[in-house]
Amino acid sequence: MILIAGAGPTGLTLAVDLARRGVSFRLIESAAVSFEGSRGKGIQPRTMEIFEDLGVIDAMLAAGAIYPKFRTHFGGLSLRMGSLGSAKQATESMPYPNLWMVPQARTEAILRERLCELGGAVEFGKAFASLTQNEQGVEVALGDGEVVRAQYLVGCDGGRSAVRKALGLRLEGEGLDEKPMLVADVEVEGLDRSDWHLWPFAKGGVIGLCPLPKTTLFQLTGKAEVLEDDIEGVVRRATGRRVVRVAWRSIYQPAVRMVDRYRVGRVLLAGDAAHVHPPAGGQGLNTGVQDAYNLGWKLAYVARGGPDSLLDSYEAERLPIAAAVLGLSKRLLQTRSIKRGDATNQLALHYRTSALSLGGSIGGLQAGDRMPDVRLEDGRRLFVPMRGMHATELETPEGRILIRPDGYIASIGVALLSEYAGVSVRSVRTLNHVGRKSTGLA
Template sequence: MTDPDVLIVGAGPAGLTLAIELARRGVPYRLVDAGPGPFPGSRGKGLQPRTLEVFEDLGVLDAVFAAGSPYPPIRAYRGDTVLYEGRMAPERAVTPHLPYPNVWMLPQTRTVRILTDRLRELGGTVEYDTAVVGFDQDDDAVRAELGSGETITARYLVGTDGGRSTVRAGLGVGFLGETREAERSIVADLPVAGLDREHWHFWGDGPATGIGLCPLGGTDLFQLQAPLLGGETPTPDTAGVRALFAERAGVALDLGEVVWASVWRANIRMVDRYRVGRVLLAGDAAHVHSPAGGQGLNTSIQDAYNLGWKLAGVLAGGPEPLLDSYQHERLPVAAGVLGISTALHDKGLAGDRDALRRDDPELAQLTLGYPDSPLSVTDLDLPARSAAPPTRPASTCRPARWHPPAPAGRATVPPGRVTGRRMRRAGTPRARRCGCSTSSPGRTRRSWRSAPDRSRRRARASWCGGWCVPASRRETR
């Protein structure tokens, strides 16, 4: 088999997104995964608006909408008595500048299936049961040894192999943070008979002690979630899940056979760098989060989306600073997201009454931008918002592409141009503080300062380690 330009290790959402990005640009790659097949559980189930924009560009959005559902409202009980009903966040209206305003529910298993199908359409495949057991690199290439004894030589290697990443371990990259052994939860996918699928059902006195059943959009399953209290150690199987539900909820429901289950512990960590030479990290290999707020899977997909076009550009002869910008842009995002999800996790543990609120616009990840990136435009003047044309932002600020310089003597300007520190698209006005993300369908918007509440800022700052983007320099809507 011919050696690829890029070897991708790990075929979860991040690895598949990266493979799609490379495949549609004609970059030779191999995507390998140590597991026997796709991950079977719905570890992540919420797709944020920014990720929906990414999926539109990848050509999978119609399939995503067909396979999932909107998030249902919460219904909280004590026994059989309904105590509360409402949404975690108000539904936002679709507008020309906000085409996908609300979070969309899609179990991770279906997200992986859709991305795999898209990769197959592009002529790609996943090599399962294929573990990378070691690698080394020099200035020209990376050589990776597979468990089968095969050696692959690639120009770049990307580790998208999850929180226990063998690639990260092989690099010796620091994984900063903490594992809270005492803070554990159980999550399980299973059918439930006789329970309506129009609500996310909760029993108990709050998220710190209760138990929930959420209908998984596009399936006939529910996802059970519950924190484990004190010395509880249920087995993550059908008998253990049924016993825990009966004890915690105090109601009799017909829970079917568990399809997938896991005991989760609070692992809150991120790398201190995304790149060592020709080896890069993305997704859970670079950061692991509390599931609170639905940020981890989305951040992973956007890591890979950011990296894909930059790798393709450099491999096509683009300047090395293009690839350097990946860490510069994504490391602060991971730090900020880690702070947000940890703050929400801690609210739940503390039993805060608003622990399940999800109306913070930062959770939609639409406020993300890279104003301090080496690639960001710094000398553009955008018209006032009221004067902006009524076109979709994704059509006026498409994902960046690198194009080789035009031959000498040609006056034409390529559709997108990247030099050492500046990017500008042909036909666009110059603007200061462009909010357009250079890694995703961005939004053309003016910069203005926000004042996030201090508790959230402190929580984020405790994780950023100097990487957090100050509020005064972050693009907001």
């Protein structure tokens, strides 16, 4: 049995992946009720591809929208500017080309609903307290006195992770602003919802109000020292409009920090428990989801008797990506650039240096790259037969491509396989050329 501590997007993604693979797990959450805020609202294209594989893409598309344009207000004048996201048309290789906005609470709700469909559930009000481990497993004490014995423990319990602290690991890095920020979900009477509104010269600093899709709320951002005690007054003075209600609020300190290890014995960390991001670039939630997606199939293999050493590839693959993404987030925050696109969509992140990536290259692709969508000879998208728990082998005139269960290329040019890392291999043949144009890498 796998114990997952923390039922945010990272823990829920891992639980969904384990549930569909038939792996025994428990998902515990210290909070008594589900999260209700908008905090991590940006879903990147690569994460949308993951959500397609996990069976929640339709719900995510229905719950969200592309990012609105900025409207900057200067007294009685306003100027409409660009957007954090793009408005590109989907292509064969990139079915989800745009940053997609979904309030975090809704993302979590969709993942919980999917988990329920698969027979799982979140255990709310169950707090991690302490752990001991040996070569046979992990013994975890919960706050209510229960003792849980598991094969592995995965700490997905956020930036203040109790699991990380129990391991003696620290988040190393730096703060990016001496003054804390406030984020809140507010309903503002009569404010136009077609744009993301900014007041750069509001008293005490910039005030932002971003309309949240499929709600009546805006996400409010600004300096905590200005907003904390008087949200209604600050918004009224900036906008001239009344705050009807404040649905949720939180204070955070912008920082880039991460651990130097993702694994200590039978305990692993994922998401904000391992790396914390500033909001710039919409990377935090997405990096956590992709941590879980990388880890899920590996844990399933090991839980069924596969070699424990496979789990070492989790840290080897994900730790360098977290470091790179944190560097990107820092640059975006410091330059205050609104340009995003390819720099932040996470489609180009790869595992080329991983011990699991073997073989050469084909059509501009290398082992370790994300496998783009391509059109098969029967007219289907490649992502359709790739959905599920198996690995996929693609036969083309240029050679064979073995695709891992998480959608990354394991090898190029190897012999046909019937099994990869404990999962069956589904063979797909296509006569289409796999090159730079067809993969979107030109």
